[in-house]
Amino acid sequence: MKSVIQRYWPIATIAALIVVLDQWTKWLVRVNIPDGGTWLPDSLQWLSPYARIVHWHNTGAAFGMFQDASMVFTVLAFIVIAAIIYYYPHVENSDWSLRLAMSMQLGGAIGNLIDRLTLGRVTDFISIGTFPVFNVADASISVGAAVLLLGVWLMERSEKKEKAKMMASDQTGETTSD
8 A cells, every 4th residue: 555655645645735726716706706717907908808717618629629528538538547657657757848748638538527517518717819718627738738748858859969079979989900
């Protein structure tokens, strides 16, 4: 049991923080803003064309794509969650970007899954410009994907530098003696 806790505490901690923040912010929106309503403090009204808090619902994927496919995304969320939980212990501790990305994506998937299971739809509330309305869980999944891409890029860059160093040392260390 202790080894399971040691393996999973980082992902569980990050994912739990994301789920709590996601569910708390969605609850605040559901309680304080009527369906389809908008909120922005009077002192920030100048921001209204660019950013505002709205109360919308989504039965599709992140950012309003594939509406009315809630059941498909519920099943998909369970599959993604299971895959992340299965593969997480196999990721090397040194691969911080993959571990962080998986944690963020797990938290986001669980956050939106809770909405799908309890409400039949996902509450979205962050509206920025003409970008589709989203929530903390959606943002976590997207930022997790960006962290993953950044990590892959940094790892490839590091491997190329290491390979170049090895090739340079092989060339300077080669001598022929007759």
